[in-house]
Amino acid sequence: MVLLFIILFPLAGWLINGFAGGRLPPRAPGLVGSASVGLSLTAALVAVQQPEVWREGLTASLFTWISAGEFSARASLVLDPLSAVMTLVVTGVGFLIHIYSIGYMAEDPGKSRYFAYLNLFIASMLVLVLAGNLLVMFVGWELVGLCSYLLIGFWFDRERAADAGRKAFIVNRIGDAGFLLGILLLAVTVKSLDFKAIADASSSMAVPVATAITLLLFVGATGKSAQLPLHVWLPDAMEGPTPVSALIHAATMVTAGVYMIGRLHPLFTQAELTLGVVAAVGAATAFFAATVALVEHDLKRVLAYSTISQLGYMFLAMGVAAAPAGMFHLTTHAVFKALLFLAAGSVMHAMHGVIDMRRLGGLARPMRWTALGFVIGAAALAGFPFTAGFFSKDLILERAFAHARGWGSYLLWAAGVATAFITAVYITRAAILTFAPPPSHHDHPPFDSAQGGPSGSRGPHEAPPEMGWPMAALAALSLGGGFLGASAVGAPLLHSLERFFNSAPEPEAGAVPVLALTLVSVSAALAGMLAGLWLYRGRRDASLSALGQFLSHKWYIEDLYNAAIVGPLRRGAQFLASTVELGIIDGAVIGVAGAVRQAGASFRRFQTGYVRNYAAVLLAGTVLLLGYWLTR
């Protein structure tokens, strides 16, 4: 029962805010929204006290949903170590962000709508997380998507926000088509979508079938978790309110793809090939997105690319059979990335919406606490020793190395280390450009406190307490949370996950001890931070010349997409010449959408409105049908 309550509280919050929010006093929507998630967090905390959760898992079977022939699906919820960790992340980080939103959205007229969506999101995310079978998970999967589009386009009167919502929707359709096909194939093969039944059936499943299913499911994961080549929607999703970016587009929803793979890990371990693909896509995405983050000017987009990159790490972990490490990184990332976003939101709040780092600078003085929070988050992201990110990222790299069997898989590890270096550089750059005083006040004053913002009354100011406290809590967790996985203190979180995934750490590859690997990744991180300091300390922006050009066009992937979308429509098949390019693959998909519209237009031409034409169509159909029927 307690499982149901975890979901029902935010659902109640949604109903209250959705239907009565407009009539309530102005402070009520925020309080109702936060309180409902707080209650949900409490229920989750109560639920995880039960010892079954950490053994075989607590299940709640609600009712039989579908039964057709041999196939049946029950609506059921399950709380085991995996979903317990995720539930605590969703409700915990969600609760803090709801509180933060009270301050952030205080002046917005659409407050009740905002909190209604946010509550609905939490409820849907919990459905996804607690689902006991794939079908229920799919319900949650689609619902969080819906909330995400609604919240990206929350300020729908801004054209860019509405466009971004549409883009997220279309890109995710591509991913979801794969996901749905995977589910159908699984349903046909296993005759059940219960996670337990799938796990039992996996070991005896033919490898090609398992490979096909898992690859299709992974397509869904790349859409939801913004991995190559479906990553394009996430940076644009930053048009939504910043707490939404923190909650949905950094901490929770985008990790759903990782969680899904963790949930179905018996199936994925059956498909060696898929794991290789997952690891390769993860590593490539991690590296690619980190390099783009290096040259973005918009602070939130830096963080968005950083999220894509860190999600890449998680997929890398999943692909090298280190699911516990991946889930651990998911947890720490949720905390420190939420912190970074909230700090960025605090900057935006103070600067009246300015988020371009070229117009920021010197904010450390007026916004001391925000700056401190950002620096702590940045340190954790960069993997500064003993912060949360250090433990989890280090663990992933260690397992990637231990798993490696050949030059290709060492390349994955190398990409991970390189990414760690670049990550440290870009986040140092972001911190310096935003908070450090500009080197010279004369040539290009990025910000002048005398001018103030549009309101004209005062310059940047520290955030109100309801925004400050959540950041403080997240900062504490970013500093100390990593010890949940530190072997020095017994690694409580990590061990329970390892027991769940049944994966003891692999025996050492032998040649290189753990300490050396740790040293490599730590020195990569520290070198990156030093490089960032050295590069950006004296200058507002260090141009990276030709490389910088290339990176600031995001490796031209989006340009390629655009060209490929327009290509089929305007210039025909010009682009088909370049073969296995990523842009073309996606371009083809979007090109199909264009072709479909074309077909729609040509169908329209048949719809003349004249009865004689319709009769002719009918007659032609008759002739065809009879012809087929009689000559067959």
Add this chain to the structure above:
Amino acid sequence: MSLPPVDLRLILPEMIVAAGAVLVMLWGAFLPPGRQRVLRWVSAFAIILALGVVLALQSGEPAFSFGAMHLRDALTQTLQVIVLIVALLAVLLSGEYVERTHLETGEYYALLLSSALGAMLMAASADLLLLFLGLETLSIPLYVLAAIARRDLRSQEAGMKYFLLGAFSTTFFLYGVALIFGSAGSTNLARVASQAGAGSPLMLAGIGLLTIGLGFKATIVPFHSWAPDVYEGAPLPVTAYMSVIAKVGAFAAIIRVFVIALSAGAVQWGAALAALSVLTMILGNVAALLQNNLKRLLGYSSIAHAGFILIGIVAANRAGISAVVFYLLVYALMTLGAFGVVLMLERRGEEADEISDLAGLAGRSPLLAGAMTLFMVSLAGLPPTAGFLAKFYVFSAALDAGYPVVVIVAVVTTVVSAYFYLRVAYTMFIGQPAPEVKFAGGRWVSAALIVTSAGVLVLGIFPAPVTNFIEQMANALK
């Protein structure tokens, strides 16, 4: 010559509906224009009474009457229940609209009931002649209803088009019946079934022509071309009603003819119907992408759903029959519900039938927008709505029967359809509401909306009671 034995009890529901139609028309002639409200009560009462009788008539053993023309079995019972639910919802939807727009109330309800009678007869027919009779009883009132707004040229055009093309397709149907009679020596479906295995060209041509007549009513491509124009031109509640009732009647007949009588020849007609279903799904869903008019959009949506329903026929097994019946029920609820939402609005006294008229509805009436979102999600076939389960059942029936390609096309077109259905939902949540769009609903439409949205949700989450009932029905068939 001796007359066949007649058991009137077995056609009591049909008689009640027919009597209701006559009563409404006669009474309406004597009522002053302002006081015709009673007629909708009479119609609703007649339908509810018939519904009660249908449910009360024991349907354990199939019972024939009128010289084995009329058959009352479990399938008849279930299909007639669906027909009567559709008719009842249509009366609820028409309630305020008919009076607001000053249509001929008596004729309107009489035609509505007659057409329901036709669909009931089609569901109960064990003979091609009764099937033809039912088909015409269903269609002719619909032609008139499409044209019932006498001062609206679009409505006149719709009625004329529907009538001309409908008559054209009926000739095919009738010719098919003649050919089958020539080949089998009887129009009785059981006799036809025993002769069908021989596969004489005469018989095959006859069956092909039947397909065309029924395909026309069910809006199956390429016999669909009338539908978008007629749906757009007819008055809103009429469009709602005919997009559902004609489909229920046509698919009832298709089950009777193809799945039951001609089951032995399933390999022969299966491939052809599969091809039609693929065509229908593709054309319906793709053409809907570009529509800006809600009636037209729902028209193409109705074509697309005909394709999905046809998948269950192609499967040609028990699971297929129950999937089709369940789909018909769900289709009726979600389509009538979606039309109901449109009926709740008006633009300067006209129908608010453009998608843009819905802009910003979520801000003005969250409940109405929520209901419309629910119907769109269900039409798109997403969980947790009934539309998802309906699709799921037909797909799984077709997979079992060995038609994976059809199912793949169906899944892909389902994905395409999400775009235009969710665009409607999206429009309601963004954009500024148009000031000239006003609320125009009343108690009756609201009641219909409550019933349909509850149905879509309950059937989506707790389908077991209904699906069990339908499954028992399918198992009771021979």
